[in-house]
Amino acid sequence: MTRVETGVLTPQAPPAAAPVLVPEDFRRDLLAAIPALRGFARGLCGNRDLADDLAQDALAKAWAARDSYMPGTHFRAWLFRILRNHYFSLGRRAHRFAPWDEALADRVLVTAATQGSGIDIADVQRGLATLPAEQREALLLVSASGLSVEEAATVMGCAIGTVKSRVSRGRAALNHYMNGATEGPPAQIRPSA
Amino acid sequence: MDAGMADNNARREAASHGSKPDAVTTGLQQLFAAIADEPIPDDFLKLLDEIEARSQGTKQ
Numbered sequence: 001m002t003r004v005e006t007g008v009l010t011p012q013a014p015p016a017a018a019p020v021l022v023p024e025d026f027r028r029d030l031l032a033a034i035p036a037l038r039g040f041a042r043g044l045c046g047n048r049d050l051a052d053d054l055a056q057d058a059l060a061k062a063w064a065a066r067d068s069y070m071p072g073t074h075f076r077a078w079l080f081r082i083l084r085n086h087y088f089s090l091g092r093r094a095h096r097f098a099p100w101d102e103a104l105a106d107r108v109l110v111t112a113a114t115q116g117s118g119i120d121i122a123d124v125q126r127g128l129a130t131l132p133a134e135q136r137e138a139l140l141l142v143s144a145s146g147l148s149v150e151e152a153a154t155v156m157g158c159a160i161g162t163v164k165s166r167v168s169r170g171r172a173a174l175n176h177y178m179n180g181a182t183e184g185p186p187a188q189i190r191p192s193a
Numbered sequence: 194m195d196a197g198m199a200d201n202n203a204r205r206e207a208a209s210h211g212s213k214p215d216a217v218t219t220g221l222q223q224l225f226a227a228i229a230d231e232p233i234p235d236d237f238l239k240l241l242d243e244i245e246a247r248s249q250g251t252k253q
Binding site for chain 2: 023027030031034035036038039042043052055056059060063064119120121123124125128139140143144145146171174175178
């Protein structure tokens with residue numbers, strides 16, 4: 001209550017309440033984010049089945065942690081952060097990650113070979129696999145999924161300048177690969193951070 | 194997101210930097226779009242149903 005000059009007590013505006021998270025809305029948002037989550041996971045690990053496992057784990061973790069999500073903040077970025085933390089945590093525990101399966105990648109990506117632009121998408125994915133994990137992650141977040149550099153920095157837990165640098169170095173390396181580098185992808189796609 | 198939309202996104206990103214979309218950006222966006230265009234596997238939908246049912250069971 002606030003006392004004003006007239007001496008009359010007038011009701012004070014209540015403090016802004018935190019937005020309420022409705023479970024149905026949360027489920028709907030999770031469902032809508034699945035394609036992006038699968039894309040990010042596949043770009044990170046380069047293996048369709050493993051990526052889908054990662055994305056499903058991330059969904060389960062997101063559901064379990066739904067009370068920690070602040071409605072109104074960037075939902076996809078929040079999910080990406082959960083997924084990448086899980087990916088790197090698995091990598092640290094296993095000390096290795098899935099081997100690059102070229103035959104599988106070609107089979108999976110064959111229907112989307114060029115999409116009319118003259119760019120071989122399978123080649124892009126093979127090139128991504130040659131990059132250090134942190135550059136691959138930065139490129140996927142900023143260049144592929146359309147997050148801002150600031151949002152990507154939040155997802156990756158690093159400084160904005162670091163994201164810019166990783167994007168720049170990753171882009172140069174991928175460009176080099178796509179323009180005829182002869183090296184094949186590494187035998188393993190290993191999270192390095 | 195289809196390939197056309199990926200191309201548009203690449204052009205928009207390039208325009209914001211005052212440059213033409215490069216092959217890397219276009220390729221990455223098309224890779225993402227190709228995966229996004231795949232039907233969502235049933236496993237994902239089942240998982241959402243299961244965790245939702247489980248969380249409702251816990252509350253009751």
